[in-house]
Amino acid sequence: MDARPTNITLNKAEAYLEITWSDDKVCQYPLSHLREACPCVECRGGHQFMGMEHAPDNLLMLQPARNYNMSELHPIGNYALQPVWDDGHDTGIYTWEYLRHLCP
Structure with a gap:
């Protein structure tokens, strides 16, 4: 994948991440x-169940268990983001490839 983020915005009020x-x-x-x-x-x-072959094909078809918010968002090198969720979960590393695949 050649595309890289040029701008990343976390909109907590409207509960979305925009890239x-x-x-x-x-x-x-x-x-x-x-x-x-x-x-x-x-x-x-x-x-x-790790790897892109197990990535959801359509992000919007997932059924969230509840409403989640992101309390923090950390860059990981030049390849990924690591969110900290309001439920305390913070071990997911979302690579650029994965985020681009998930793009609604």
Whole structure:
């Protein structure tokens, strides 16, 4: 994947993450849906369910267990974001490839 984020905005009031990509595509990710798509081993149910082949095909088709908000958002190197969720969960690392795949 060649596209990289050029702007990342966390809108806590309206509960979405917006990413503008280097190819000018703009993606708005509802926070609750993004939380349900957490790529960590705990949320995926084990190492055998890790990787892009197990990524949701349509973020908006996920059924969030509840409304989630993001309390913090940390960049991880030049390749990912690590959110801290209001339920205390903070082990998911969302790579650029994964976020672009999830773009609604």
